[in-house]
Amino acid sequence: MKALALVLALVFPGPAWSGAQQYEPLADSVRTRLSRQVADKAAPSMAFRSSSDAQRWLAAMDERLAKRIPDRKARLELLRTVHYEATRARLDPQLVLGVIEVESGFRKYAVSRAGARGYMQVMPFWVKMIGQPSHNLFHLRTNLAYGCAILRHYLDMEKGDYFRALGRYNGSLGKPEYPNLVLSAWRGRWKYDGPIG
DSSP, X not given: OHHHHHHHHHHSOOOOSOOOOXXXXXXXXXXXXXXXXXXXXXXXXXXXXXXXHHHHHHHHHHHHHTTTOOOHHHHHHHHHHHHHHHHXXXXXXXXXXXXXXXXXXXXXXOBOTTOOBTTTTBOTHHHHHHSOTTOOTTSHHHHHHHHHHHHHHHHHHTTTOHHHHHHHHHTOTTOSHHHHHHHHHHHTTTOOOSOOO
């Protein structure tokens, strides 16, 4: 019976721990900037000073993620994409890993009660605001591009205040639970002292 419950939980995961990003009108310049960021077609690549720095970062993060994503190829693809999209948005890749951990538990097809989708739990209204109708929020790179662009937007809006930006990202501004969980994951489980870019 326990085996059946485990299989059902893997096949039909429950809702993600996510709030609901709030729709807020954007200035045209902000909408244009965010649209450019999510429309980028360049092949993702990690930007490190040396290939050995890249390999050390990948090895460290790969080991930490192994229990959550058993398939090594899928883990490495996620990590490379996280690094690319995070650094492109001027975010720490470990912060993004903390957001993904708390938002979706590293489940690609997670859907929250509010309808947020994918690894970074992006609300579908963002596709209408800054994307294109063909954008699929369950696609790895699309989800991370949106999530990183949105988080950067909130960090800029909050003048670098991570606590408030994370509250906005989750739709829980003013409540400490979500920002504290992400900050704890970022500075704890995903902390990395080597070069990240």
